[in-house]
Amino acid sequence: MPASFRAGNPHQQIRFCRAADGVRIAYAVHGTGPPLLISTCWLSHLQHDWESPVWRHFLSDLGEFATVIRFDERGHGLSDWDVTDFSLEARLGDLAAVADDAGFPTFALMAMAQGGPVAITYAHRYPGRVTRLVFYDSYADPLHGMTDDDIELEDAFEHIIKAGWGRPESTFRRVFSTQMIPDATEEQLGWLDELLRVSVSPRTAVLARQQRKGADASALMPQLTAPTLVLHSLRDRMNSFAHARHLSTGIPGARLVPLDSGNHILLADEPAWPQFVTAVRDFLADDRESAPAPARVPLAQVLSGRELQVLGLAAQGRDNDEIARRLTLSVRTVERHLQNIYAKLEVQGKSARTAAVARLLSG
Incomplete structure (x- = not known):
């Protein structure tokens, strides 16, 4: 597997696999330590993220103590773009394909943002594969706790995507950037504006958002058996803290760590970031003692x-x-x-x- 950042090799290894329906999924591996597979967030681009002033600290710090496996969701980043099926079952198939192709028999699973229902469903369906679960600003049901005003705002977001997502200027995309990282610098906001443009087309962004609304895995939470850690920004504007309470009360034995932040994506210079890193590192400590060796890729x-x-x-x-x-x-x-x-x-x-x-x- 790839050497860690500490070993002086800052490179990720990008690979491709096929989901059950034939969609090509791009995934990347870097770091050293027990495997940590990330159920992907709403927007990602494996190569663009690697150079990011918003995401780079996330990748490098986790890679110091874990072998990080992350992927671009169908329709996004380096994965196939010509896709219309963003159902929970299709997205579950993407995660399963990456898990199988990466070669680790067992791994910790981290759900970021909209990756929650996929991670919950996978852990329920394949309990022997998942050693532990982590949720980061995520949810089990995207509509949990939403008011009529919230739903109306979601509809407005979709109109904004249709009208301005693909434009060269970032005026429309800035609406989403400031929701995600309100405490960011102009450089960080500018980079996130560009990520929105290069990671997904306006058509796919709307389709994916619409189909994710039906991804509710709440009923499976009481049946999960993996040790679970829930981390969530207290003032997250994208996914409210109510989702963290829903997860931590619904999953047996789950531990909740509130993060004193208003950012959906924690920034490297805010106090909540080292708190996040320490919590995840400590949570994976048992996995480090018995980290499985990956199967050698032909x-x-x-x-x-x-x-x-x-x-x-x-x-x-x-x-x-x-x-x-x-x-x-x-x-x-x-x-x-x-x-x-x-x-x-x-x-x-x-x-x-x-x-x-x-x-x-x-x-």
Whole structure:
């Protein structure tokens, strides 16, 4: 699995898998420690998030003590965009596909924002896979506690998405950005404005929001058996704190940690952030003692066909010039393929070629 940030390797490993209905789902793995699979939040873009002044601290700090597996929901980010089914069952299939493809037999499951019903349903359906549950500004039922005024506001949001989501200027998207991180700097708000634009189309944003309204997993909460931690910002404008109370009272033995923040996405410089990190690290402590080893991913799922050909010839002791002649490529192209191979296999330095060949020969 990818080396941690502490090991000096800041890279995530991006992979793709197929959901049961054929939709291609992009997911990423980074960090070191027990596996922590994230049931994705409303908006994500695996590569864009990686450079983010809003999300980078989240990724790097969790990666210090956990192997983080996160994915772009269907219709979003690097996953397939041409999708119309955002039902709970379809989204559950995405999570299951990522869980299976990542290769960990068991893992902790963190539900962020709208990922709550999916995580609850997965933990109920596959209790042997989930070691513990974490909810972060999430919910079991998106409509829990909503008034008529709240529902009217939701309808207004959908009209805003249709009217201005895809526009180059950020005026309409700023409505959502300020709801998510009201305490943010202009730089942070500007980045989130851009995330909204690049992560999803206006059509998909509306479809997904409409179909998520029917995703209610409340009835399954009393049957969950995994240890559960609920973290929620006290003044969250996107998902009210009432959702945290609903989760923590409905799931047997759940522990609630209120976070003194008005941000839906905690920022790195607010006091609530180290409180969040400490709570999650401590909660995963038992998993660190018995972290399962992931199944080795076949090279055919990691390298392209051409990269396998290049590496196979390198394993025969052929130099770059000979590989280029045999495959009718330029030497520069061969070198580029090798660099891609080294990056995907996370080997570097003078021994990178030897290590990559050894990985091929070991199966």
